[in-house]
Structures are given as C-alpha cells and as structure tokens.
Amino acid sequence: MQLPESILLVDDDEAFRDVLGRALERRDFTVHKASDRHSALTLAGQHTPGLGIIDLCIGDESGLQVIEALASRYPDMRLVVLTGFASITTAVEAIKLGARHYLTKPAAVDAILDALYRDKGNADIDASRQPMSVKRLEWEHIQKTLADHDGNISAAARALGMHRRTLQRKLQKRPARH
Known part of the structure; x- marks a missing residue:
C-alpha cells in the first residue's frame, strides 16, 4: 500500500499543532495545518490530503462536524480523532461519522500514524472490569x-x-x- 504523503492537521492549540506538524514533516509528510472548521474544509478542498488528524474540541467548534464533512466529501480520506477530553459518547459518534480511530492526548506520533493506517480493531486490548468513578x-x-x-x-x-x-x-x- 502506498502511503499518502499529505495530512490535514486540525487543532486550535497552535503550539501542539506546530510540534505535531514538524514531527510529521520529519517523517516526509506534507502537513496542511488548520485551526478551525472553515480553514480545515478549505485546505481539504485545495489539497485533498489522504489523511486527517482532527482535534475533538476546536475552540468552540466540534471536531465531529469536521469529521462528518470530510468523510462525506472525501470518503477515502483516513481520519483519526485526537482529544484531551475523551468520552465514550464522542468516541462512538466519531467512528459512526467516519473516523477510523479515536486517540487521547498525549499520543505519540507513531501511535497516531498506526491508527491512521490500521484497518481493523484490536481484540487484545485490556477490557477493564472496574466500574467507572x-x-x-x-x-x-x-x-x-x-x-x-x-x-x-x-x-x-x-x-x-x-x-x-x-x-x-x-x-x-x-x-x-x-
């Protein structure tokens, strides 16, 4: 499988976006950085990246809306949600809307890339039997x-x-x- 060379990175945290963007560029990806829904959709239309890393909370906007729009316009685009505010509800909705995986911050660049390219789930993940607080x-x-x-x-x-x-x-x- 040929790896897409272009990634859309959507996160409102400028420092995080720049650090992750540089790490991806060092791995020979072209990174298109957006800080909001409008600029994300504009960049996707201009460059049609094969991959997308979308923050769940983009300022006052929902990354789920970005996932939905990108997945409907670019069905072959591989999307991953990255968030510091994970919940079961948003994880389920992100997958239903077209994301391949849902990762919590901080996540290593290799883990993000693995999630983007992994086509199947992992049945070996430890399923905790401890109830939630x-x-x-x-x-x-x-x-x-x-x-x-x-x-x-x-x-x-x-x-x-x-x-x-x-x-x-x-x-x-x-x-x-x-």
Whole structure:
C-alpha cells in the first residue's frame, strides 16, 4: 500500500499543532495545518490530503462536524480523532461519522500514524472490569447530553438542570480517568 504523503492537521492549540506538524514533516509528510472548521474544509478542498488528524474540541467548534464533512466529501480520506477530553459518547459518534480511530492526548506520533493506517480493531486490548468513578460517569453523561443538543451548551445546561456557566466550568476540567 502506498502511503499518502499529505495530512490535514486540525487543532486550535497552535503550539501542539506546530510540534505535531514538524514531527510529521520529519517523517516526509506534507502537513496542511488548520485551526478551525472553515480553514480545515478549505485546505481539504485545495489539497485533498489522504489523511486527517482532527482535534475533538476546536475552540468552540466540534471536531465531529469536521469529521462528518470530510468523510462525506472525501470518503477515502483516513481520519483519526485526537482529544484531551475523551468520552465514550464522542468516541462512538466519531467512528459512526467516519473516523477510523479515536486517540487521547498525549499520543505519540507513531501511535497516531498506526491508527491512521490500521484497518481493523484490536481484540487484545485490556477490557477493564472496574466500574467507572462517579466523576467519570458525570463526565460521560454531560458529554452525551451535549452531543444530544448538537454542542449547544445552553440547551445542554437546561437539560441537565444546571446553570450554563457551571456546565462551562465542568467542560473545562479534564475528565476523571476511571
């Protein structure tokens, strides 16, 4: 299989985007960097990259919308979601929308490339039998409610019975591991 030479990298964190971009360029990829949905779709239209690394939270925008748009326009493009705010809900939705894999930050460049080129899942992954913590369950519930309301924080806050600013504070915190 010939490896695509072009990668679309979408992340609103400029420092992270630049560091990952340089690491990919050292591996002989041409990297097209975008910081928002509009520039990502524009660059994809101009360059038609074979690979895409999409951050889940791009400022106030959802990377899931970028995944959906790219997967529908470029069905052969291999897409991976990279996020510091992983949840079961967003992982499932990302895969349904066209991502091949879903990785949490920090992720090594080799792990990202492996996910981009891997066509099958890994049945040998350790399936933990330990139940999730209450904090993690809350995080998952918030993410599901937010997804159910198309990322609208005000509507999700109303559905959860909490103030919008409270929900925004909870979303800024990193989720509990277990």
